[in-house]
Amino acid sequence: MGAATHLGINLSEYDAVILTLIPHYDELIDAAGAAVGALARPAPAVVDLGTGSGALAQAILKASPKARVTGIDEDAGMLAMAEKRLKGRITVIHGNFETIPIPGCDVISASFALHHIRTSRRKAALYRRAFAALKRGGLIVSADCCLASAAALQRSDRANWLAHLRQNCSPAKAEGYLKAWAKEDVYFTLEQEMDLLRRAGFKAEIAFRKTCFAVVVGLK
């Protein structure tokens, strides 16, 4: 299923609509880009998994202007949007990041892409492949929904997400979005994410966190 179909939107509207669907989207993208700028080498080779329309790639290029970015995505329409947005500053690979070889690099990045990995076993495998692809001193950066561990916090974070959605749609439609995505997307707790990164060999850090959204960093 293409990204737009999954989100229930038209592809051409993606960049505008994603802001209405994901609370703190811009802040998370900026924080992930800034983490790359602060921690990576001056001209890092970056592989952006599930690059979509290229928002994170653009933030990385802003923070690290000499970065050489490769974007991987299985949705050709999204990759075309990334190429248009970044005008020659991104190389794209059409494919499934869970199965195609990840090129050797300094940084592996992802935003709102790794929740498409459906099991912790598969996510662990992706993190191990990322660790193997990264040079020594390299890093993986992922911005995504990372649940709180406590049920009470999970409930209040869900209420915050619904309140965000309701700014642009009815309460029933907001509930419908979260229910539909729950059938496709898999969110782990922040603790589980850190554990998975550590088990793959990374030193794991939290670069940014707001409600159930976080930027996690793994250093090789």
Ligand SMILES: C[S@@+](CC[C@H](N)C(=O)[O-])C[C@H]1O[C@@H](n2cnc3c(N)ncnc32)[C@H](O)[C@@H]1O
């Ligand atoms: C919600 S979009 C996020 C796009 C972009 N990173 C952003 O922050 O706006 C998820 C993207 O990941 C891509 N994707 C999901 N699973 C994938 C996989 N296994 N291999 C390649 N791309 C994948 C989708 O096609 C989509 O473009």
